[in-house]
Amino acid sequence: MIDIWFGVFLCFLLAPVSVAEAVRADQIVLVILRGVTGPPVSELRREITRQFDGSSPVIPSIHVVPGDLYVKGAWTLLPLFPKLVEFHPNATWLVILQETTRINWAELVDLTQRFDPDKEWFIGRELFDKEPTIVHHFAFHHDPSAFKYPLGETGILLSWPAVKRVHSRIARQQLPRDFSIDAQHELAVYLMEGVNMTRSSALCLRPGPGCATWIQPFEPCGTRVDADDLFFAVKTWSKFHTDRVPIVQRTWARQVHQLVFFSDVADERIPTISLGVPNTESGHCSKTMAIIDHLHERMASIEPSLRWYVIADDDSIIGVRKLREFLTCHDPSQPLLIGQRYGYASGHNYGYDYITGGGGMVLSRTALQLIAANCRCPAPDTPDDMWLGACSESLGISIVHFSGFHQARPDDYPMELLHTQFVISFHKHWMHDPVQVYETWFADEDDFSISSPVDGDDGCSVMDPSQHCQVKQQPAELFQSTSIERLPDEL
Secondary structure (H helix, E strand, O other): OHHHHHHHHHHHHHOOOOHHHHOOHHHEEEEEEOOOOOOOHHHHHHHHHOOOOOOOOOOOEEEEEOOOOOOOOHHHOOOHHHHHHHHOOOOOEEEEEEOOEEEOHHHHHHHHHOOOOOOOOEEEOEEOOOOOOHHHOOOOOOOHHHOOEEOHHHOEEEEHHHHHHHHHHHHHHOOOOOEEOOHHHHHHHHHOOOOOOEEOOOEOOOOOOOOOEEEOOOOOOOOOOOHHHEEEEEEOOHHHOOOHHHHHHHOHHHHOOOEEEEEOOOOOOOOEEEOOOOOOOOOEHHHHHHHHHHHHHHHHHHOOOOOEEEEEEOOEEEOHHHHHHHHHHOOOOOOEEEEOEEEEOOOOOOOEEEEOOOOOEEEEHHHHHHHHHHOOOOOOOOEHHHHHHHHHHHOOOEEEEOOOOOOOOHHHOOHHHHOOOOOOEEEOOOOOOHHHHHHHHOOOOOOOOOOOOOOOOOOOOOOOHHHOOOOOOOOHHHHOOOOOOOOOOOO
């Protein structure tokens, strides 16, 4: 008899625990981070609630941020924790998703069952840096690959004790008052003294058996924006006229119908427009504002229907066709400043977000008008991108982040991360071949059969630097005359 009861007891212990017994849906808190121009809140919630039939008595707590919950600087993650601990004192798990993250609820619950919720857990899909990178402030430079951090778009899971650990540290030390660049890396650093990340193969890049989450790839929202609807302004200065500018001309400038190089001097060989602003060692605020003023005052009369303006550096590397596809998802009549978002003290009332300049800053026509009319540099060498961000936020211009813009080189990002993105740009010519970067990431996408302002008319191939082509750029006098009607089509 004892053996029989022992067998029954053993079977009871080994029997699978039901989802309802293991974890209740309303003990899991889902936070969906939504872009300011992202899908409607109701649509993001429906992606999850549709997995519950009418017989389910409870569903998880879902917060769409911004949307039904507003937390300043929420994209940096840390400002979320005080609110979540306040709203959900009895929760078991926090799951942080991006608007592009898709979930299988049953698999997600199964994943949480593999871990004791009374212990501190920090779970993600593993990323690591192969070399020290400026994006992460050269952290762990002795062995950067030893530090693991999560791929945010596949979801981040924290048990509630880990959530409380973060909240307790914030209560003691307050939120960081410095720069935010890569929130997923910064969260891992914040937790590293007590909780290392645990890797899970259930957090997937693409849907498949056993996947609790995966990434929905970017899809254009329509036929790509017409090339004539974009104007490109490239910041340069005389020191780089013979090395950086030719690389722009040989690569992505060939895909552009309207492009002007703005410099500290007029150089007829390119040509460039002199802004009358001396070059500064850093910051470049006066130069950038002079470009914006020039575009606002001159270009509107040349091309009244022009919708988008792109301000790039002379060492930016851009996939123009991909940019035109990406912009189909945005309304140029809205005040938008688009690119890769950084933040300064983003979780504080005085903090702000900004679009970092190296990966390219895209301004809608409305945003350009507002900035030109209201923003003036505190000093010539004020950081231009930071000042534009702060001024834009004060004017109600939306700071729109897209992961495809990059402030640094491809080598500064994990390759697995880049392969999940709709890559639009990179930045810097330092310690790599920028032409090779363009050919690897963008040349196959771009259409070199189209007519471009920088194509020579003598059969010379501008993609071959050995031929030293005399390229044909838009004449500077077009943008300095007061009697301009329209850019000639043949340019």
